[in-house]
Amino acid sequence: MQYTTNSLENQWMPFTGNRDFKQNPRLITKAEGVYLWDHNGNKLIDGSSSLFNVAAGHGRTEIAEAVHRQLMECDYTAPFQMGHPAAFELARKVTRHTPDEINHIFFCNSGSEAIDTSLKMVMAYHRANGDAQRTRFVSRERAYHGVNMGGVSLSGMVKNRETFSAVMPNIVHMRHTWLDGAENRYKWGQPENGADLAEDLQRAVDTYGGSTIAACYVEPVAGSTGCLVPPKGYLERLREICDANGILLVFDEVITGFGRLGTPFAAQAFGVTPDLMTLAKAITNGAQPMGAVAAKDDIYDVVTNAAPENAIEFFHGYTYSGHPCSCAAGIATMDIYENEGLLTSSADLLEHFQERMMSLSDIDMITDIRGMGLMGAFDITGDGAAMQKELFHQGIHVKFTGPSGIVAPPLVATKDHIDEIIDKLRAGMQRAAA
């Protein structure tokens, strides 16, 4: 163990019951491949790719060595009015996989920063087009768009918003796409019914006027809230309504990006191209903090061409935008994804994951299972947070949000790893129920 500590008191932990955790800590001190080890030496399988980010498995030496080399050669350089080659190279590598019209990447440090950056891009675009009256944003119930003020305003997860009253005004929430009712449960892939929920965007247009709406934000598959796969035709209809009304469509691909659905991005999985995509998580395989916004060429062109020659076009950026070490990690990560073909999973592996996830349906406390690609969720009747802790002690890490356990094996997982994840989930839930 590299670091020991005599006190847990001083760190105020994020999204954690601090008092509870400090009574019964769960510290991870080693990670390798698809496994984690806690401070007592217990081995856990990483059933959610940690937080959906460690897609190529832990401890990738290619990434570690690239970051080390970068630290020794040029640890940092300012990203404003000067630049580092690694940021340009990573942007080039990412755009090899984005949809054809999306070729411009703005770097930041997290998914939350990507969301807030994208909100400003939307505003800058409309302003440059003489359309600055578009001040309304449409989001969705059960949406998670990070924790910065813009993202919290868009958020449809009530707990993330209720304490913080001073959020952005003029946000309209569409209904979420998880349809209750027996006929919609235990369905893998895109549900047959529910495309009409996209008419909520049309209703916002009818109510407020299409020319007041700046953008519509959706996670193509709502991830953190428990893997809500969009009904067939739903995203296509959102695209149609956006096009008819000059509204930008933003896909928050922080989880779905980089192979999670079996394609490089959700945009390709669903055949719908957004105007902006927010990215983070697997962009560096979790080895360095990084986020990004990927923009359509038209958006970049309109914003940059609207400014006077030689002037700054977009008054936004972070000290650590395109940090050389994060970019080095990102480049090494893209190389791994390409060399190992991880951005497109085999149909065989995807089918195996689906079958094994659905095999949990006989467990009494489970009330629904759904998913797509290498991401699935199950809902339980009990307390999700308590179950997450219980499963940790049974040797598996799975992320829970409320009653939903979200399973997202690393993209390097084999069928045997998937079997181990499912077997441990079954055993853990049976033990908890006993």
Ligand SMILES: Cc1ncc(COP(=O)(O)O)c(C=O)c1O
């Ligand atoms: C869809 C989505 N957007 C944004 C975020 C925020 O990302 P970060 O935690 O890196 O700020 C997350 C994180 O889980 C996410 O799932």
